[in-house]
Amino acid sequence: xxxxxxxxxxxxxxxxxxxxxxxxxxxxxxxxxxxxxxxxxxxxxxxxxxxxxxxxxxxxxxxxxxxxxxxxxxxxxxxxxxxxxxxxxxxxxxxxxxxxxxxxxxxxxxxxxxxxxxxxxxxxxxxxxxxxxxxxxxxxxxxxxxxxxxxxxxxxxxxxxxxxxxxxxxxxxxxxxxxxxxxxxxxxxxxxxxxxxxxxxxxxxxxxxxxxxxxxxxx
Amino acid sequence: xxxxxxxxxxxxxxxxxxxxxxxxxxxxxxxxxxxxxxxxxxxxxxxxxxxxxxxxxxxxxxxxxxxxxxxxxxxxxxxxxxxxxxxxxxxxxxxxxxxxxxxxxxxxxxxxxxxxxxxxxxxxxxxxxxxxxxxxxxxxxxxxxxxxxxxxxxxxxxxxxxxxxxxxxxxxxxxxxxxxxxxxxxxxxxxxxxxxxxxxxxxxxxxxxxxxxxxxxxxxxxxxxxxxxxxxxxxxxxxxxxxxxxxxxxxxxxxxxxxxxxxxxxxxxxxxxxxxxxxxxxxxx
Numbered sequence: 001x002x003x004x005x006x007x008x009x010x011x012x013x014x015x016x017x018x019x020x021x022x023x024x025x026x027x028x029x030x031x032x033x034x035x036x037x038x039x040x041x042x043x044x045x046x047x048x049x050x051x052x053x054x055x056x057x058x059x060x061x062x063x064x065x066x067x068x069x070x071x072x073x074x075x076x077x078x079x080x081x082x083x084x085x086x087x088x089x090x091x092x093x094x095x096x097x098x099x100x101x102x103x104x105x106x107x108x109x110x111x112x113x114x115x116x117x118x119x120x121x122x123x124x125x126x127x128x129x130x131x132x133x134x135x136x137x138x139x140x141x142x143x144x145x146x147x148x149x150x151x152x153x154x155x156x157x158x159x160x161x162x163x164x165x166x167x168x169x170x171x172x173x174x175x176x177x178x179x180x181x182x183x184x185x186x187x188x189x190x191x192x193x194x195x196x197x198x199x200x201x202x203x204x205x206x207x208x209x210x211x212x213x214x215x216x217x218x219x
Numbered sequence: 220x221x222x223x224x225x226x227x228x229x230x231x232x233x234x235x236x237x238x239x240x241x242x243x244x245x246x247x248x249x250x251x252x253x254x255x256x257x258x259x260x261x262x263x264x265x266x267x268x269x270x271x272x273x274x275x276x277x278x279x280x281x282x283x284x285x286x287x288x289x290x291x292x293x294x295x296x297x298x299x300x301x302x303x304x305x306x307x308x309x310x311x312x313x314x315x316x317x318x319x320x321x322x323x324x325x326x327x328x329x330x331x332x333x334x335x336x337x338x339x340x341x342x343x344x345x346x347x348x349x350x351x352x353x354x355x356x357x358x359x360x361x362x363x364x365x366x367x368x369x370x371x372x373x374x375x376x377x378x379x380x381x382x383x384x385x386x387x388x389x390x391x392x393x394x395x396x397x398x399x400x401x402x403x404x405x406x407x408x409x410x411x412x413x414x415x416x417x418x419x420x421x422x423x424x425x426x427x428x429x430x431x432x433x434x435x436x437x438x439x440x441x442x443x444x445x446x447x448x449x450x451x452x453x454x455x456x457x458x459x460x461x462x463x464x465x466x467x468x469x470x471x472x473x474x475x476x477x478x479x480x481x482x483x484x485x486x487x488x489x490x491x492x493x494x495x496x497x498x499x500x501x502x503x504x
Contacts, residue, residue, distance in 0.1 A: 014277075076315045084316075087302070167263075167302040167317075177274035177303070180267035180404040183428065 008187040011178050012194075018174035019195045022160040025092055025170075026199075029156050032096035034149070037103025042133060044108065062101040068162050070094045075166040091163035099156055106148040110141045143214045150207030154200040161196065171195050250319050250455070251462040258297040262287065262322035263312050266303040267402055270427040270486040271324050271342075279303065282423075282486035283453075286341055286473065287322050293469045305401065307372050310335065313456060320462060324451035326374025326421065332503035336457050339467035340450035340498050341479070343491040344421030346378045348439040349429070351410060356417065359440045363391035368406040368415035371399040379419045381444045411435050421451060423487050430488055450498040457504055471495075 044055055062070070074094035078085060085093065114137060122132045142149075164173035175192035179185040254260050264279060266272045271283040279301055291299050302318055313321050313335070326344055327337055348367075350356045356365075363386055369375045379397055387393040398415050400406040407428060409415045418425075419442055429436050443449060455463040470493075473479040480490045 075317070076311065079315060079317075165305055165308055167304040167308075167312075169303055173303065173305075174274075176267050176305070176402060180402060181269055181273040181275060183404050183407050183432070185402075185405050185408055 003186055004184075007182075007184060008191055011175075011188060011191050014178060015171055015174060015188075015191050015195050018169070018171045019199065021168065021170040022157065022196075023199060025088065025160050025163070025168075026153070026157045029092055029096045029099065029160070030153050032092070033099035033103050033152070033156065036096065036100035037107060038138070040100060040104040041107040041111070044104070045111070059101050059105070062098050067095065067098050067159055068165070070098055071162055071166060087163070087167045091160075091166055091168055095156060095159045095163075098159075099152055102152055102155075103149065106145050106152070107141055110145045110148075111137070113144060114140055146207060146211050146214065150203060150210075153203050153207075157199050157203065158196060161192075249461055250459045251465055254294055254296060254319060254462070258295065259300070260291060260294065260296040260298070261300040261302065261318045262320055263302050263304060263309050263318040264321075265306045265309055265323045266301075267404070268306075268323060268424070270424070272322075274303075282482055283322060283324060283341070285482050285486075286470065286479075289473060289478070290322075290466055290469045293472075294465065306370065307401070310454075313454065316456075320455040320459070320466070321453055323453070325454050327448040327450050327452060327498060327500070328374055328377065329448075329500040329503075330377075331374075331454075332500045334457065335454035336460055336463040336504040337452045337454055337499060338463055339470045339495075340452045340493055341470055342421075342423050342451040342483070342487075343449060343493070344374075344423060344451040345449040346375050346419055346442045346444075346447075347422045347425050348417045348419050348442050349410065349425045349436055350417050350439045351413070352433075352435060352437045354416070356439055359442060360386065360389075360391060361439075362386065362394060362417055364393075364395050365416035366396045366398060366414070367394045367417050367419060368398040368400060368409055369419045370403050370406065371401055373403075373420075375419045375421065378442060378444050378447065381447075382419070382442050407436070421449070423451070423491075426487050426489065448498060448500055450494075452498070460504065463504075 040055065044052055071091055071094040074085065074090040075087065078090070118136055119132060122136050127135070160168075160170060161172040164170055164176070169177075171192045175188040176185075179188040248256075264272050264283075266274050266279045268281075270281050272279055272281045274280070287299075287301075300318075301322070302312075304312060306323075309321055309323060310325070310331075312318060321335075324342060324344070325331065325335070325337070327340070331337075348359065348362065356362070359382070362382070367379055367383075369379045376399065379394075383394045383397060398406070398409065400409070403418075403420055403424065406415065406418045406420075410418050417439060422441075425436075425438060429438055453466060455466070470479070473482075474493050479493065483490050
């Protein structure tokens with residue numbers, strides 16, 4: 001019952017196949033989290049008291065409760081208020097909602113680093129607000145928070161493993177299935193860890209490339 | 220700050236109202252009616268529980284899956300969705316309406332029988348202790364001072380606790396420790412590696428494992444609870460008794476024409492007696 005490397009190698013193809021589920025969901029979640037996080041940042045910058053008070057409540061909830069509980073709530077509690085979501089939709093919504101908050105918070109931090117003189121100049125030139133956001137603020141903002149976004153992307157990838165508890169059969173659940181049929185949990189756990197590690201290394205490396213390009217563009 | 224409080228209150232009040240409205244809606248159609256009308260069935264399974272349900276070549280197979288195939292045929296189901304989730308989510312999931320019924324064996328005990336409707340049993344799951352081969356344990360009393368493992372929130376967890384209490388009552392030391400695992404395979408590995416000295420689990424699962432790895436594991440002895448119920452069945456929501464009866468009818472038919480015994484031979488290597496009654500605690504649904 002000791003560790004067997006050849007067994008680990010034999011199960012990797014199955015785990016890599018299951019990783020397609022994690023990668024697909026992670027891409028959808030990252031896209032949603034970026035879009036929603038940006039929208040939330042813009043809405044919060046308008047400084048409407050009621051809206052910001054509500055946002056503050058949502059943010060403290062998302063920051064203060066475990067992601068696993070948020071996933072459970074999306075799947076088991078929302079049906080009670082008439083929202084019966086499929087496992088994948090519930091999982092994607094929960095993680096995207098969670099990430100939206102963290103993306104928005106890091107963008108808010110980044111906003112302070114943008115020179116107010118630029119905004120004043122754009123306003124003086126008569127640029128409409130949406131143009132100021134799209135052409136002046138956001139491009140600089142995204143460049144500055146690339147490291148944070150890359151970090152958030154790796155958190156999202158790891159978060160997709162949690163969806164195994166709401167019937168999404170992904171890498172972790174596939175590993176558990178293989179382990180139970182062959183009574184060998186060690187190799188399957190190590191195998192699933194390797195799969196996640198490889199996905200996140202790819203993300204980290206692409207982040208490095210993006211950062212160095214932006215650095216070159218600034219020179 | 221006052222504004223924030225008012226917002227929180229508004230959100231809470233709003234969601235409470237919504238929940239109330241949603242729960243007040245009476246659905247005239249039963250789950251069985253819905254299955255027959257749509258031809259679609261969704262079941263919850265723990266597909267990591269050999270030989271009942273496990274994944275082989277990307278498909279859920281096992282003793283339970285074979286029975287499910289017959290139930291699907293009898294109910295005229297055209298599309299079967301078999302969801303797979305860890306054991307701890309199975310019972311909450313059926314109550315939340317995430318699947319029509321639980322098609323993975325649920326050990327019968329008094330606590331659960333109050334909350335779920337059990338079908339006719341598909342197996343006899345008398346709890347057994349399993350040990351490492353050649354470790355010198357010969358009887359239940361030898362578990363005094365030993366580390367025992369079982370699955371968290373399984374029907375054998377209370378059985379293990381009762382055995383510990385019984386050993387102590389008889390003047391023994393009781394277990395050195397009761398280790399709980401999220402899934403049984405982890406407990407089997409812990410047993411093989413010496414992390415635990417025995418695993419308590421129902422006999423059919425252990426029999427399959429001992430057959431598979433006779434050089435590693437050996438059965439020690441049965442560990443039934445006083446007045447305990449040992450049968451394994453599927454469950455439906457308490458208000459789905461018509462669905463429960465429909466499933467039970469299929470199981471009874473399979474038992475009477477020998478199909479069930481043939482499946483037991485195929486998956487466990489021995490046949491079991493499945494009773495018509497007396498398998499449920501008094502006052503069960």
